Amino acid sequence: xxxxxxxxxxxxxxxxxxxxxxxxxxxxxxxxxxxxxxxxxxxxxxxxxxxxxxxxxxxxxxxxxxxxxxxxxxxxxxxxxxxxxxxxxxxxxxxxxxxxxxxxxxxxxxxxxxxxxxxxxxxxxxxxxxxxxx
Numbered sequence: 001x002x003x004x005x006x007x008x009x010x011x012x013x014x015x016x017x018x019x020x021x022x023x024x025x026x027x028x029x030x031x032x033x034x035x036x037x038x039x040x041x042x043x044x045x046x047x048x049x050x051x052x053x054x055x056x057x058x059x060x061x062x063x064x065x066x067x068x069x070x071x072x073x074x075x076x077x078x079x080x081x082x083x084x085x086x087x088x089x090x091x092x093x094x095x096x097x098x099x100x101x102x103x104x105x106x107x108x109x110x111x112x113x114x115x116x117x118x119x120x121x122x123x124x125x126x127x128x129x130x131x132x133x134x
Contacts, residue, residue, distance in 0.1 A: 043074025
């Protein structure tokens with residue numbers, strides 16, 4: 001917050017300023033895919049073949065349905081229909097519902113959701129994992 005004319009408080013904008021898109025191979029969606037930091041503008045500007053969707057905390061709304069919807073809205077504005085693969089790090093209710101409810105739109109936008117199909121075993125623990133080749 002900064003002081004404006006007449007000592008009134010003016011809230012600073014946290015929106016991403018317009019500019020050319022950035023193309024990457026792999027992007028980890030920041031802040032456990034929480035909507036506080038990621039919106040449609042993020043996906044319009046940060047274009048990737050692969051997005052990692054982290055978050056497994058329903059109470060903190062991670063991953064956020066708003067972030068997943070922002071991906072659809074942002075990608076719809078790309079000039080090309082390049083394939084995008086979404087890689088969730090956890091099986092969550094939000095992810096499952098979003099996948100089922102928006103499956104047709106995902107197909108139209110050439111978005112594929114990669115299921116965790118492998119299990120990595122390390123000494124005393126095991127966890128789901130995905131192999132990505134770039």
